[in-house]
Amino acid sequence: MAGKVSGPVGASGGKTIQQNSDINVTPFVDIMLVLLIIFMVSAPLATVSIKLDLPPATPPVNQEQQKEPTYISIQESGSIFIADKQTTIETLANDVCAAVGNPTGQGCQEERVFIRAQPEVKYNQFMEVMNDLQKNGFFKVGLLNEDIE
Structure with a gap:
């Protein structure tokens, strides 16, 4: 949690310290940008092509038609x-x-x-x-x- 320093208060001229309850999003944005770059670099490496030699398609030998129900x-x-x-x-x-x-x-x-x-x-x-x-x-x-x- 961060602290907040304010200007002179009262006759004594001292400064008061208050707690700051606002969320600091800067580290969060930094981490997200780093993760985005990592995923952008690693995504093309994940696609692997494998050459397959498949046999040619041939129709079945006995082509008897199914009867209508x-x-x-x-x-x-x-x-x-x-x-x-x-x-x-x-x-x-x-x-x-x-x-x-x-x-x-x-x-x-x-x-x-x-x-x-x-x-x-x-x-x-x-x-x-x-x-x-x-x-x-x-x-x-x-x-x-x-x-x-």
């Missing part, structure tokens, strides 16, 4: 649609297999299935569809959400 839509009235075809909860698994392109039912559970529901659909209607799919072995199920404005 099956979309299950649940209406507010409780109606269930697979693409544009209406179905019921009892025939849902068979209709999903038919929509996937495997009407025999062997291996259709490995395909992706997406469920979208209208905002007004009740939770138990939605969970009934989810539980039926899970009971029939469909575990690759995705949920689609649409923003409500």
